[in-house]
Amino acid sequence: MDEATTALIAQILGFLAGGSSLAYEPTKPTV
Secondary structure (H helix, E strand, O other): OOHHHHHHHHHHHHHHHOOOOOOOOOOOOOO
């Protein structure tokens, strides 16, 4: 896998695992 895919998977796993804002930083504000 390339770096982009690896980074994306890491963000998703981090978000699902802890829901931490440090692991998942949305580019758009959540309404």
